[in-house]
Amino acid sequence: MDMPEKIKLFVGECNTYFIDDNVKVLIDAGFDYPGKVDMILLTHGHPDHVKFLKPIMDRNPKCAVFMNIKEVELLIRNKVVIDDRFKALYEGKTKLNSGKYNFEVIDVPAHTKGSVAFYDEANKVLFSGDTIFKDGVGRTDLPESIPDFIDTAVTLLMGLESDIVLPGHGEPFVVEAPSEAPVAEDKPKKKAKK
């Protein structure tokens, strides 16, 4: 499947996406991307998604990291040292712009308490993290999961108009538009008897 313009996929501990735009953006840090990075967006704080955060930030001292504040505990547990380069995301309020792309933050607490997705409505691109994959949904049997919310989270993401979904693991995919509900066949109407 063709990747959207300016977006490259690097497969490491998790899918790591690089947006080669005016602002150089990395979505998750499961691959030790060696080039210049201005901004890192974290879908959540699992170890496979933050594994190379430190070396990337060390090489890019001005790099800002955007994350849901609800993931702080998980990040600390995964030995991430939080400093003033970490910025809190606010659903619907934080707009993240790379130049071509303008992402809105979608809260999808389920896989982890602070899981988020990044969605560009104009370009119809969705970074879904570990909430939806090509062949299923993310685990919700972990201590940091909220299993009761997975249906809501999946419905929310599947309902967004997207040309491509870029997940945290596995291949990018397309959400098939729900086929139109079959029209109920009209039964021959019986003449109302008076």
Ligand SMILES: [Zn+2]
């Ligand atoms: Zn995960």
